[in-house]
Amino acid sequence: MSAAIAAFGPPAVTVVFVTYNSGAVIARAVASVPADCAVVIVDNASPEGTAWRDGLARAVDLLPLPRNAGFGTACNAGARHASTPYVLFLNPDAELAPDTVARLLDAARAYGGGIFMPAIVGENGRLMRKEGSILEKVPRRARLAPQDIAGDYCTRFVHGAAFLVERAAFLALGGFDEAIFLYHEDDDLSLRALARRLPIIVVPQARVVHAGGRSSTPSFAHTFRTNRAKMHSELYVLAKYHRARGRAGRLITLAGGCLLALACLDLHRFAIRAGKLAGCLDGPCRNAPLAP
Incomplete structure (x- = not known):
């Protein structure tokens, strides 16, 4: 063939x-x-x-x-x-x-x-x-x-x-x-x-x-937005297949991750955790675009 x-x-x-x-x-x-x-x-x-x-x-x-x-x-x-x-x-x-x-x-x-x-x-x-x-x-x-x-x-x-x-x-x-x-x-x-x-x-x-992660120009703001969108989607898929669960524990874990990243002066990790925390607070997928 x-x-x-x-x-x-x-x-x-x-x-x-x-x-x-x-x-x-x-x-x-x-x-x-x-x-x-x-x-x-x-x-x-x-x-x-x-x-x-x-x-x-x-x-x-x-x-x-x-x-x-x-x-x-x-x-x-x-x-x-x-x-x-x-x-x-x-x-x-x-x-x-x-x-x-x-x-x-x-x-x-x-x-x-x-x-x-x-x-x-x-x-x-x-x-x-x-x-x-x-x-x-x-x-x-x-x-x-x-x-x-x-x-x-x-x-x-x-x-x-x-x-x-x-x-x-x-x-x-x-x-x-x-x-x-x-x-x-x-x-x-x-x-x-x-x-x-x-x-x-x-x-x-x-x-x-x-290469991974290079489809768009990287930046702190872009990392935050993409991880916020990732959490929206995760919550949406879990709800779609009836696997939704309480978010309180997830919120506590993500908030702790943000504090740890700040303590370590790791801004990239902070952007990831903060984006996911924001997405968790938002709730399931909102199909919102990533602004530049």
């Missing part, structure tokens, strides 16, 4: 990126996409604009949204805009290994359906793995060891940073829940896929390098 993907004819895969102030990384990510794949970039009304388009090494379809609608909503827009049988969602701070798309497509055609994830590694070469959703956390000691992985395997969590799926199946699943602005939309997608018996399959020989 690897030869088939390189054959002449219409593309089988559209790679969908969502950008928000991602000008520093998007060119490298786009350059990693095979020439025979289509590319759709959905820009979430980036305050820095999209002048980076002129520096891309290849033609892309740029779909600018009128407002920052959130990651999941933008992904759904990209999937609807695509016309290929498959879509591959990829974070703008990630890069595809040369044969990754071919290997994922081989697996999709061999297994006849599902959600297909590559092995995602950090820039330090460390494998980034999460085998359970927010409702089914798998402790590190219970996860598969690298030496135990001999081939493709099923898991219960699809990492939103990189996965391939049939476009029709993704849309039939409802895409990402657009009530979730940022974070945990992949947990929710995983739970709905499993409920419909749509397997989530890891293809270890397909690889993506994910």
